Every structure is written in C-alpha cells, then in structure tokens.
Amino acid sequence: VPGADNGNDVLLAGTPLDAAAVSRMKTAGGVHPKLDHPLPGRVTPLAEDELTGAHVEAADVIVVGVSSPGIPWAVEKLNTLMTRERPVAFVTKGLDRVGPSLTTLAESLRPQLPKMKTFIGIGGPCIARELANRNPTASVYASADGQSAAKAFAALMATEYYRLSTTDDVTGVEACAALKNFYAIGVAAMQTRYPDATRPDGQSKNPTAAAFTQAALEMARLCERFGGRRDTAFDLAGIGDLHVTVGGGRNSRLGHGLGLGRTVSDMMAGELAGETVEGIDTARMLSAWLEPAPGLAALERARFPLALAIIDAVLRDEPFAFDFGGLTVS
Ligand SMILES: NC(=O)C1=CN([C@@H]2O[C@H](COP(=O)(O)OP(=O)(O)OC[C@H]3O[C@@H](n4cnc5c(N)ncnc54)[C@H](OP(=O)(O)O)[C@@H]3O)[C@@H](O)[C@H]2O)C=CC1
C-alpha cells in the first residue's frame, strides 16, 4: 500500500496456496480476506502461474512475503524467474540452520539465490491490516552494502504514515525479527496469567512489563550471539516489533492461551488452527542452542530464563512455567 501510494506499480503475486485470496482480490471491489479495504488501483494481484520472467525482469525490487515454511518455494520460484541481478527484500521472519549452526535468513539465503544482488531485511512494528489502513508506523530496512540498497528501497516505500530508517546491521534486524515472535509468546502469557478484573482489558500490568524487559535483555544477548548489534534489539526491529506483537499479533494469541494454562498443541488445534505462529518454529530452532556446540556455550538458564521457559512449553508441550525468581534484574 505505501509503495502504491508513492506512485509505484505493484504486482502482488500469490503462492500456489493463495488462489482463493487472489481471485477474491481480482473481483471488482474485492478485498483480501485479512484486510478491511480493497487494495489501491496500482496494486495488481496475480495468481501464482501468472507471474512471468518479464515481470521479474522489469521490477526495481522483489519483495518476498511468504511465511517461513514457504521460503523453499520462494527460492525455487525466484531462481526460475530471475534473469538478472536484483535486490530482494524479505518481510519473512524466521531463522534457519546451515549444517549444525543456527543462522539468520540473511545468511542462509545468500548462497541459495545467486541472482540476488542485495538482501534487504525488514523489521519493525507492522501489523499488515493496520499498515493497509494507513495507520502510522515506523520500520527499518537493512542492507550490508553500506545501506545503499536499503536506502534506495526506502525511498520507493516511505510515506507520511510509513516512516523508514535504514541500517547496515542486517544480521541484527533479521535475528530480532524472528526472536520477537518467540518472546511475544512468553510476554503475552503474562497478560492473562495474572488477571485484574478492575481493568477494562482484565489484565494486570506489572508482570507483563517485567517480562517485556526480560525479553528485551535476552533478545539483545541472542542478537549478539548471531553476530548482530546489541542496540538493534532496543530499536524498531526488536522492542518496537515485540511491543506490537504482544499487543496484537498471532504469537501473542498463543501466549494468552499458555497464560491460562493451555498447551501449545491444544491452542494450535483449537482457535489458532491454520494460523501462522512463527514463534513456535523459532523455539524449535533455538532449542539447537540448548546443547553446547563447538565454539558456542549452551544457553545458560540464569541468563535466558524466559527463552528456556518458552522452549520447554513448545518442545515438551507442557503448560508454560516461568519463574519470576529467575529474572535477570541486575
Ligand atoms: N501479518 C503481518 O502483520 C506481518 C507479517 N510479517 C511476516 O511476513 C511473513 C508472512 O506473514 P503473513 O502474510 O501474515 O502470513 P500468512 O500465513 O498469512 O501468509 C504467508 C504466505 O506464505 C504462503 N505459504 C506458507 N507456506 C507455504 C509453502 N510451503 N509454499 C508456498 N507458500 C507458502 C501462505 O499460503 P497460505 O496462506 O495458503 O498458508 C501465504 O501466501 C511472515 O514471516 C511474518 O512473520 C511481517 C510483518 C507483519
């Protein structure tokens, strides 16, 4: 929407799983099932088989918006259609494994996409429906080429309601983008675990704020482990996106269930059936760091109590147990 509002022509190509959403958007006045209004006229929806090499050839930037399980499909599609080097931006939030080591998508995708000129990472508080409604927000674009590709893409996308900053800390932005989904599960569990009937939302505030601060500290430590900068965790891609996801994301809906004593499998088979809850995938990835690896100590329980509580709930499918006595308050 901001790209179209800036006068760009936008092609919105679906995956093979999006046929119904695309045909709905193609009908006059048709609205994407998750949005409130039709997309601007400059946005042209395309079914998966309508996207051609000529479209890709003509694009200034390619933006990938599949969820993390769709990344292999996106890589194959891009390698089929890209004939010349192009910058590729990713809104996808997830981690990856290369051999035994855990890495960001920025690093794992580079060798898989030989025609990708520059990887542009995107982070920040951006609930899709709110952005499509042009509610104000801010995000960060990251590229490792001295921010050149990030700045060029930001110039195409920035509007009064979509404020953009840029950074060269691609690893930090990508690490935080994935980690905030994971931590949102644990922070949101605190919103329902300690109810306060005197408040309109029925939630007490102190436990959530304390867990949020713990999440930010742990996220900064993990961000550095990935090779990103600590400061990035305290900026838009870290605490900015964590705040919005705790306030209104799908990961927080899972957390709300855990706070009420439900299990992950129970929630995913119930009200979250069919929803994208990527913090679960991130928990599985991070569990690789529970064992010491060459050159890398295991996650210490004393420094990562919230991470380990979330991993336990996901991997063991047990009720979420977070002990406030474990907070790293100093
Ligand atoms: N929604 C939001 O507000 C924001 C989302 N993001 C990130 O953007 C990414 C996409 O999010 P969102 O659009 O909400 O997620 P959705 O689950 O709504 O959509 C993801 C898309 O990827 C497709 N997909 C999933 N698995 C596969 C696969 N194996 N092969 C091909 N296509 C596949 C989905 O198809 P299908 O719908 O049929 O499953 C769908 O088209 C995520 O990484 C998310 O974290 C970032 C910022 C904001």
Ligand SMILES: O=C(CO)COP(=O)(O)O
């Ligand atoms: O990433 C998001 C907002 O920036 C959306 O979060 P969820 O995936 O939890 O809905």
